[in-house]
Amino acid sequence: MINKLTQGIKVNADRGRKKVLKDERRLKSSTINSRLVFTILFWAVVIGVIFFTFQSWARTGFLNNKINGYQEKASAQIASLNEIGFANSPAGEDYTKKFIAAYINVPNDPKQREERAKALQGFLAEGLKVEQLEDLSAFKGKRVLKSASLYDVKDVNEDAASYVYRVKYELFKTVEKKQQVEVEKKDKNGKEKTVKEEKVTKQDESLGEQEQMLVVRVGTDGNSFNVIEQPYYQALPSNSRLTAIQDQTDKSKKNIKAESQLKQFATQFFTSYTTNSINEMSYLMEKPESLKGQYQYKGLEDFVVYDGEKEGQYIVKTLVLLHEANTELQTKQPFTLVVKKQNNKFYVEELKHTLGG
Numbered sequence: 001m002i003n004k005l006t007q008g009i010k011v012n013a014d015r016g017r018k019k020v021l022k023d024e025r026r027l028k029s030s031t032i033n034s035r036l037v038f039t040i041l042f043w044a045v046v047i048g049v050i051f052f053t054f055q056s057w058a059r060t061g062f063l064n065n066k067i068n069g070y071q072e073k074a075s076a077q078i079a080s081l082n083e084i085g086f087a088n089s090p091a092g093e094d095y096t097k098k099f100i101a102a103y104i105n106v107p108n109d110p111k112q113r114e115e116r117a118k119a120l121q122g123f124l125a126e127g128l129k130v131e132q133l134e135d136l137s138a139f140k141g142k143r144v145l146k147s148a149s150l151y152d153v154k155d156v157n158e159d160a161a162s163y164v165y166r167v168k169y170e171l172f173k174t175v176e177k178k179q180q181v182e183v184e185k186k187d188k189n190g191k192e193k194t195v196k197e198e199k200v201t202k203q204d205e206s207l208g209e210q211e212q213m214l215v216v217r218v219g220t221d222g223n224s225f226n227v228i229e230q231p232y233y234q235a236l237p238s239n240s241r242l243t244a245i246q247d248q249t250d251k252s253k254k255n256i257k258a259e260s261q262l263k264q265f266a267t268q269f270f271t272s273y274t275t276n277s278i279n280e281m282s283y284l285m286e287k288p289e290s291l292k293g294q295y296q297y298k299g300l301e302d303f304v305v306y307d308g309e310k311e312g313q314y315i316v317k318t319l320v321l322l323h324e325a326n327t328e329l330q331t332k333q334p335f336t337l338v339v340k341k342q343n344n345k346f347y348v349e350e351l352k353h354t355l356g357g
Helices: 002-084 090-104 110-121 259-273
Strands: 141-157 160-186 192-220 225-227 232-234 295-307 313-324 330-342 345-352
Touching: 090 110, 090 141, 090 160, 090 192, 090 225, 141 192, 259 295, 259 313, 259 330, 259 345, 295 330
Parallel strands: none
Antiparallel strands: 141 160, 160 192, 192 225, 192 232, 295 313, 313 330, 330 345
């Protein structure tokens, strides 16, 4: 009996111990799983924060670069606008031409002069009067504008510019001429008779044409224009002469021996140049050109051959005499040919319409 009781207690104790151990394993396993999940979530959050931070930084940098690009472009456009200026624009040119027409044309009739003065005042900025531009009280005559062409625009800023025009006008003086005219009058008895009387007539006598530079200073508020200062004249620019383009090739590179052969080729080439199509000329030159139907080849002048930079290469410079189609007009046109020789045949690598190149 006692033995059975003792064995029962042992069995129950063993069962209790096993249960406790089993529960401990479950608890440890549960704790480990919870830590693992927490660790994974923690690092996932950290990595996510780092990723989105980087994305935000990269996107911000991209947007900043784009914005800076727009700002730089806008600044460049504004700077360009300021450099060109509204004053230095087609509208400004149109305005100054109208002013010059009103300013230069001076009639001899007093009423017409008054109308001109009113028109001129409409061009002038506030504080600038017509009488500050000129004094016509002693001028007995008229001034007529013949031509006005824009020569230059200088002193340009964002709200003003000086327009320089080349103007031509003709001056006239009004002269009084006396002449005898026959008029019909009645005498004391009422009879008509022809008598001579002296009549004074006014005529405009030309003083000749004048040509000079006229400078008009114009200001703008972005919407309208005004002449902001008295116009002034300048002498015409001097007629300096430039030096014509010449063949500047080193004369020591001249190849006299090759002239005969290359002159024969040039004759054939320019004959084809004036008779063949562009597609056909591709067999003779790198960048095909053609004057087919426009000119006829007539000859060569001032023909010179130089050695090129590469072996088998030549530089040909010449004036080509061309006869314009359907006319008797002949022109001399400058050409420079860069020619290479391959397989005993010449080929034009480059054609220039100049002797200086």
